[in-house]
Amino acid sequence: MTRKKIDTMQDLAGEIRVSRPTLSRYFQDPGTVSPRMREKIERGLSAVDYVPNFFAVQLARRGEGLVGIVIPSLTDVFQASMFEAAERALAERGHRLILQSSGNDVAGEDRAIDTLRSMNVNGILLAPVAAPNRLPRLREIVRSVPVVLIDSGVEGAEGYLDDVGIDNRQGIELILDYLIREGRNPVYLTMPCVNRNATERRAAYEAVMLENELEPRFVESGPPVGWNFEEYGYRTMARCFAEGRHVADTLICASDRIATGAMKAAHQFKLFQPGTRRFGIAGHDNDLLARFLHPGLTTVEQDLGRIAETAVEILLARVKDPAGASVPIRSRRIPGRLIVRESA
Amino acid sequence: MTRKKIDTMQDLAGEIRVSRPTLSRYFQDPGTVSPRMREKIERGLSAVDYVPNFFAVQLARRGEGLVGIVIPSLTDVFQASMFEAAERALAERGHRLILQSSGNDVAGEDRAIDTLRSMNVNGILLAPVAAPNRLPRLREIVRSVPVVLIDSGVEGAEGYLDDVGIDNRQGIELILDYLIREGRNPVYLTMPCVNRNATERRAAYEAVMLENELEPRFVESGPPVGWNFEEYGYRTMARCFAEGRHVADTLICASDRIATGAMKAAHQFKLFQPGTRRFGIAGHDNDLLARFLHPGLTTVEQDLGRIAETAVEILLARVKDPAGASVPIRSRRIPGRLIVRESA
Numbered sequence: 001m002t003r004k005k006i007d008t009m010q011d012l013a014g015e016i017r018v019s020r021p022t023l024s025r026y027f028q029d030p031g032t033v034s035p036r037m038r039e040k041i042e043r044g045l046s047a048v049d050y051v052p053n054f055f056a057v058q059l060a061r062r063g064e065g066l067v068g069i070v071i072p073s074l075t076d077v078f079q080a081s082m083f084e085a086a087e088r089a090l091a092e093r094g095h096r097l098i099l100q101s102s103g104n105d106v107a108g109e110d111r112a113i114d115t116l117r118s119m120n121v122n123g124i125l126l127a128p129v130a131a132p133n134r135l136p137r138l139r140e141i142v143r144s145v146p147v148v149l150i151d152s153g154v155e156g157a158e159g160y161l162d163d164v165g166i167d168n169r170q171g172i173e174l175i176l177d178y179l180i181r182e183g184r185n186p187v188y189l190t191m192p193c194v195n196r197n198a199t200e201r202r203a204a205y206e207a208v209m210l211e212n213e214l215e216p217r218f219v220e221s222g223p224p225v226g227w228n229f230e231e232y233g234y235r236t237m238a239r240c241f242a243e244g245r246h247v248a249d250t251l252i253c254a255s256d257r258i259a260t261g262a263m264k265a266a267h268q269f270k271l272f273q274p275g276t277r278r279f280g281i282a283g284h285d286n287d288l289l290a291r292f293l294h295p296g297l298t299t300v301e302q303d304l305g306r307i308a309e310t311a312v313e314i315l316l317a318r319v320k321d322p323a324g325a326s327v328p329i330r331s332r333r334i335p336g337r338l339i340v341r342e343s344a
Numbered sequence: 345m346t347r348k349k350i351d352t353m354q355d356l357a358g359e360i361r362v363s364r365p366t367l368s369r370y371f372q373d374p375g376t377v378s379p380r381m382r383e384k385i386e387r388g389l390s391a392v393d394y395v396p397n398f399f400a401v402q403l404a405r406r407g408e409g410l411v412g413i414v415i416p417s418l419t420d421v422f423q424a425s426m427f428e429a430a431e432r433a434l435a436e437r438g439h440r441l442i443l444q445s446s447g448n449d450v451a452g453e454d455r456a457i458d459t460l461r462s463m464n465v466n467g468i469l470l471a472p473v474a475a476p477n478r479l480p481r482l483r484e485i486v487r488s489v490p491v492v493l494i495d496s497g498v499e500g501a502e503g504y505l506d507d508v509g510i511d512n513r514q515g516i517e518l519i520l521d522y523l524i525r526e527g528r529n530p531v532y533l534t535m536p537c538v539n540r541n542a543t544e545r546r547a548a549y550e551a552v553m554l555e556n557e558l559e560p561r562f563v564e565s566g567p568p569v570g571w572n573f574e575e576y577g578y579r580t581m582a583r584c585f586a587e588g589r590h591v592a593d594t595l596i597c598a599s600d601r602i603a604t605g606a607m608k609a610a611h612q613f614k615l616f617q618p619g620t621r622r623f624g625i626a627g628h629d630n631d632l633l634a635r636f637l638h639p640g641l642t643t644v645e646q647d648l649g650r651i652a653e654t655a656v657e658i659l660l661a662r663v664k665d666p667a668g669a670s671v672p673i674r675s676r677r678i679p680g681r682l683i684v685r686e687s688a
């Protein structure tokens with residue numbers, strides 16, 4: 001049976017026989033009306049086809065219960081998984097998450113943040129793009145809305161912006177120690193400098209190699225290809241392999257997506273074929289596809305559930321207490337986990 | 345320098361010395377104020393830090409310029425690419441797109457649609473989930489807001505719901521004709537019945553095989569694994585290969601993601617190694633990763649740009665003319681393109 005379509009709250013109040021003010025109190029916070037009244041309203045609602053105006057409700061609530069997230073790219077399976085993890089963490093706390101993509105571009109990030117601010121979101125989870133002189137703008141933003149950086153921090157924002165992400169030093173150390181134990185001497189393929197993770201992972205590689213009295217070596221990487229990391233990894237390594245460089249090395253790639261492209265090049269040059277050479281490759285993230293690659297990719301798994309939970313808890317604490325005295329601002333680094341597969 | 349923070353339109357009007365009504369006319373439609381006045385307002389705005397309340401503006405506009413899209417899964421790179429294509433097509437027409445995920449679940453789809461309706465979106469692009477007895481609910485929805493189905497149609501909705509997607513018959517025929525010319529006798533690996541594309545592609549395979557006087561053969565597929573198509577393809581084919589079935593066949597998979605899992609199984613059973621056997625595999629979609637697989641995946645490319653453009657044009661036409669007399673309701677089928685790589 002088709003439910004009667006109701007367009008205004010006035011009509012709805014008449015239809016289910018409660019007063020207009022009671023009804024709007026109910027929509028702003030069901031807890032403010034008596035259980036009997038709530039039961040009556042909900043019975044009435046189930047019998048009609050009525051959707052309260054989202055903007056009217058949000059306007060009344062001043063964005064209460066609404067959180068925004070800005071990610072660089074929706075077609076990045078790791079970023080999409082991070083969004084879903086944050087959505088789950090917020091839903092458990094009665095909040096909804098609104099997604100905006102920055103297109104990995106500063107203007108896009110500004111647009112995304114302005115849209116979220118205009119929605120009066122309680123706070124923003126920001127997976128930031130790397131850009132020079134971004135600090136003044138970020139300072140301005142956090143004065144108007146609580147922001148927690150997720151996935152990557154921002155150079156120089158320590159001390160006034162929370163950030164939650166993987167412990168790059170611990171993660172890189174985990175996989176390097178494993179590879180060195182295996183008698184390998186890993187070369188590092190960095191990622192285009194899209195955010196602070198790029199610099200931190202590179203530095204972690206360098207430090208751990210030196211601690212092991214090994215010489216840090218870096219693949220001479222080609223130009224970035226936007227957010228297309230597979231293409232970047234493929235082009236960079238295809239050029240090296242064509243010149244006979246790194247064909248018997250073990251590569252550590254700054255992300256699984258880069259490793260995916262590098263593996264494609266390695267297959268073209270038949271580097272995975274059994275023989276005397278001992279080519280190997282490892283990635284970072286353990287994104288959803290890493291285990292379906294051939295050979296299965298050895299990598300560092302990011303604990304997205306815990307990263308999202310931590311970021312959401314800090315953000316909601318800042319929302320409750322904008323002065324923020326209760327929560328010290330700092331970097332939260334979540335340990336990664338070593339995943340050993342066939343690739344190295 | 346830091347711009348002065350302004351919170352209300354009243355303060356803003358005072359700050360930049362224009363009347364409150366003029367200012368709100370400007371925010372609802374800049375075209376309604378004189379060029380000189382607009383110039384004055386915009387100069388003023390650039391000097392202060394003010395963001396008009398999104399919900400107030402949308403409430404005034406009754407959702408004007410706002411379109412919603414519902415997709416089953418954000419971590420599906422094909423679906424994410426479709427979202428980005430739709431976002432581009434709408435931006436060119438001055439509309440913004442709000443994303444909701446259904447989690448490939450009927451309750452989730454209902455929640456997503458209600459949220460979008462509560463935002464007074466002008467219309468909804470819906471990548472529908474397959475479910476029995478969905479038609480009455482869909483009929484109810486299209487009475488309240490224009491809906492265009494994108495990617496997949498819905499069984500039985502022909503005639504009252506537009507749908508835009510690939511021409512499954514043409515696409516499957518393209519790749520089958522190529523494989524048959526290559527002297528192969530393809531076996532079909534269907535996808536879990538998540539939507540009508542599953543049934544259409546299967547039927548197209550059967551029909552084209554019969555037209556070529558070849559016997560249609562289907563892989564006995566395992567249970568679906570939610571929206572995790574790689575896992576489904578991997579488990580299904582690993583079981584077959586372990587029993588010696590299909591090890592010298594050419595598989596046509598209903599999607600690239602299924603082919604990715606099936607290829608992983610084929611590698612484990614060394615089916616791609618040069619020898620007398622002639623195992624082959626083909627996919628469908630040409631998603632962003634197909635070319636980075638090893639071997640490169642032969643597949644049917646979906647023209648996402650054209651699919652999104654077409655869906656957006658029809659939706660906006662329905663918004664303009666809800667009676668809809670001007671636009672006949674029908675299925676728009678966009679031709680696919682054959683992409684030949686090494687896998688078959």
